[in-house]
Amino acid sequence: MDELCSVVSLEWRTSKVFELTVERNGVEFTPGDSFAIFAGDGNESRPYSVASGTDEPTLRFLIQQLPDGIVSNYLSELRPGDKIRLSEPFGWFHPGKNTSDEPLVFIATGTGIAPFLSYLRAYPDKGPVVCLYGVRYFEDALDLDFLKSSCDVRLVISREDGHIYHKGRVTDLLPSLDLLAGTHFYLCGLDAMIDDVSAWLEGTGGIDFSHIHREVFFHAPS
Amino acid sequence: MLHLDREDWVKTSDGDSRGYIQPQRLDELWFHTGTNCNLRCPFCLEGSKPGDNRISFLTLEDVRPFITEALELGVKNFSFTGGEPFVNPDMVRILDLALTHRSCMVLSNATEPLMNRINEVLPLINKPNDLSFRVSLDFPNPEKHDEGRGKGNFRRSLNTLGRLHSFGFHVSIARLIANGEDVEAVNREYVPFFESAGLPADLRIVAFPDFFPPDSLPEIPQITENCMTSYLNAEQRDEMMCNFSKMIVKKNDRAGVYACTLVDDDHDYDLADTLKESMEVRVMLKHHRCYSCFAYGASCSEVS
Secondary structure, three states: OOEEEEEEEEEEOOOOEEEEEEEOOOOOOOOOOEEEEEOOOOOOEEEEEEOOOOOOOEEEEEEEOOOOOHHHHHHHOOOOOOEEEEOOOEOOOOOOOOOOOOOEEEEEEHHHHHHHHHHHHHOOOOOOEEEEEEEOOHHHOOOHHHHHHHOEEEEEEOOOOOOOOEEOOHHHHHHHOOOOOOOEEEEEEOHHHHHHHHHHHHOOOOOOHHHEEEEEOOOOOO | OHHHHOHHHHEOOOOOEEOEEOOOOOOEEEEEOOOEOOOOOOOOOOOOEOOOOOOOOOOHHHHHHHHHHHHHOOOOEEEEEOOOHHHOOOHHHHHHHHHHHOEEEEEEOOOHHHHHOHHHHHHHHHOOOOEEEEEEOOOOOHHHHHHHHOOOHHHHHHHHHHHHHHOOOEEEEEEEOOOOOOHHHHHHHOHHHHHHOOOOOOOOEEEEOOOOOOOOOOOOOOOEHHHHHHOOOHHHHHOOHHHHEEEEEEEOOEEEEEOOOOOOOOHHHEEEOOHHHHOOOOEEOOOHHHHHHHHHOOOOOOOO
8 A cells, every 4th residue: 555654854965866755654675676656646656766774764765856757846846744655665676685695786877876775774784795886977976975885886977077986987897897606787777878788798798687687767758 | 337228338329229249258358557657659559658557556466356257257368468567566476376377468568667577577487377478569660669669669679579589488569550551561571670689580460550549539430230240240249359358457446347458448348346247248339449349350369
């Protein structure tokens, strides 16, 4: 059954991305799960991956405001105390689910970092994890200090010079990965990045596709 | 069902007795998994789009009693359509249950939702019954296909088809028929694409006429009782989907039994709460899509 949850806070993290924190109401979830969040009383909803850890008292979501986004624009105007409707958690993209101690590689772009933040917050002692994280501008890198303290994060910036980080695309860093036997790769973000990374891993990298786990944002043509 | 005696249900606008099918059997049961879809195709006969919950996600618990009842009625096959079925969180669990009893077919766009869950889907090859996928490749032209379905989606669907085929699943494609086209010539244009994805050149292609978006009211001839015997023989009447098929649709937290896959935008075709009750109801050929079945023998089924 859907839950009515109170908004705890809404914080803009970049010029286009805000973090929405809502009451948890005892809901159990697994890192990587999504919740459908509804715009008001209507039928429109969008799935958002939870970014918070499983021990936290609230649910946190990283939401990109889209120019014509019915749901993201509605959510961006919420105030503390407002009620929103959430589905039960659901999903099949669960970082680390199929492994015990095998190495993990996380590859994300933009707000696709959310399920990995949830995993790292839920399992601070598990590892090792390498995380390739692609953003357009440095300010788009979410929770970078936390990521640095939690895993081997390798930031890639596509549209800005002047930083110590690699300028380009996450695919540029794929040859630098140690493709150790048993490694599972978890990919979350835009379809083009995930198609490119999957093709490289399966082709050049020789990785069996059962070790490649995808969570693609659904961007519908208008 | 209050509408069953209503004048416009049983009579055409000209006052003639409306043509109908009295269902004979239940060979096939369809489940509408929900109108939520990752794509927003302008020609979608369901009008599905992202976040669209006009028809809700069916859950495993919604489906379970209908599977039990359908088995009692001798069903041969379960089929699933949306929206995009793999957007539905319960889809793989539903298939796991259904495949325990009968073969299943899923209509999918084979893009991100299915690609994301491919590792969940592949173990279904070990179920006791066959799972097949029918994937939409609207035109044998990637650019034209992507105009409606989004950039890169022809290639994604084709790659997913190839992967499913390589693992032993049955696959086929669905496409649109253009007015006056040479069906066989258009089908041949798909062959190089099939071969590039490791698919057989003679892959089954199911071509459909334009069914128009939901709530459309195109002007079509009305089907009278007399038409059913003047233009169709007994075998043709027998092959109409509503004679041997039903679809489960969930709206407003209630799962109901609809007459077929093409009429869920018309509440009059919500026939009953149970399959047994629905089998007693005459299906009046009132919907504009009924004419496509009547005139062209269109059928979503792969059973008949």
